[in-house]
Amino acid sequence: MMPNAASSVMDGRRRVLPSLLAVLMVLYLVAVFASRFDTNGAGAVGEMWASAVAAIGLLALAPRRPNPVRQGIAIACAAAAPALTMVFHEYVEGQVWALIPAMFLALYLRATYRVVLARVLCIALAALSTTALLLSPAPVPILWAILYVVCILGAAEMFGALGADLIAGALRDPLTATWNxxxxxxxxxxxxxxxxxxxxxxxxxxxxxxxxxxxxxxxxxxxxxxxxxxxxxxxxxxxxxxxxxxxxxxxxxxxxxxxxxxxxxxxxxxxxxxxxxxxxxxxxxxxxxxxxxxxxxxxxxxxxxxxxxxxxxxx
CATH class of the missing domain: 3.30.70.270 (Reverse transcriptase/Diguanylate cyclase domain)
Known part of the structure; x- marks a missing residue:
């Protein structure tokens, strides 16, 4: 029988990414449904694509222990979903909300993967989100691009690193620094x-x-x-x-x-x-x-x- 500490950490890590993708898919589907009653005629093309991408990410994680390729597909979907909404948003408010899931994903990456790989992934996430922001039709201030980078990388280093340290502390022997x-x-x-x-x-x-x-x-x-x-x-x-x-x-x-x-x-x-x-x-x-x-x-x-x-x- 697997020790409770290891089981809890492993189960927790497995749940975070599919939970994020499921929440994104549901929220984007709600946005698509709500857009039908928008008297201003604003569509939800980005949300439709984003919900489909989030669903693909969930399918990639369907096996109980997905391999690294499936895990990579799911991460790519979690990063691409909010970016797709930004590309089609015409309202500044939409760009603010799109930043939040990117920050949550950065927290997960920094807490889950080795430091170098996590930082590379977070930088790629920040670059993708910032590019989508600049390509969007919404009239956003140029300083928002800097804000996106600071928020995504800052969240990863401040809170994601803390999560990584807590996980390492639970799984490492304090005397020898080897695995417990x-x-x-x-x-x-x-x-x-x-x-x-x-x-x-x-x-x-x-x-x-x-x-x-x-x-x-x-x-x-x-x-x-x-x-x-x-x-x-x-x-x-x-x-x-x-x-x-x-x-x-x-x-x-x-x-x-x-x-x-x-x-x-x-x-x-x-x-x-x-x-x-x-x-x-x-x-x-x-x-x-x-x-x-x-x-x-x-x-x-x-x-x-x-x-x-x-x-x-x-x-």
């Missing part, structure tokens, strides 16, 4: 999705510090903390690029990798336990990326680790 158990589940799901698309297997390697309780009892908890941070730093520095490194709790760590066979996984584990100030025992498990890592592979890796400990004691 909930974060491991979250990161493992993303890594497994990529492995499944590439037809690669997935492997988990667990590590346990030998006689860690004795370190705490003899040298104190501060020394124990230094041991844990040293182990985490070495695992992080030596693990392959793109792998997941986590502290599962206490003195137990895990590294998740893809595209390795059994021999390569064992060789990697041997390399990762070298150079520590304390003894470290490992266990491995290899499996299909479509299985649940915590429920299926992690218990197997734990059993393998305890088997190695027992063999060393009996030897």
């Amino acid at each position: 158990r909930a974060g491991f589940t979250y990161a493992a799901a993303n890594l497994a999705d990529g492995a499944a698309r590439r037809w690669e297997n997935i492997a988990v390697i667990v590590f346990d510090v030998d006689h860690f309780k004795a370190v705490n009892d003899r040298l104190g908890h501060a020394a124990g903390d230094r041991v844990l941070t040293d182990v985490a730093e070495r695992l992080t520095n030596k693990a392959p690029a793109g792998s997941v490194v986590a502290r599962l709790g206490g003195d137990e760590f895990a590294v998740l990798v893809t595209g390795h066979d059994a021999g390569q996984v064992d060789a990697l584990a041997q390399e990762l336990i070298e150079g520590h100030r304390v003894g470290v025992t490992y266990g491995t498990a290899l499996g299909d990326p479509n299985v649940d890592v915590l429920d299926s592979l992690l218990p197997l890796a734990d059993a393998d680790m305890y088997r190695r400990k027992a063999l060393r004691r009996s030897g």
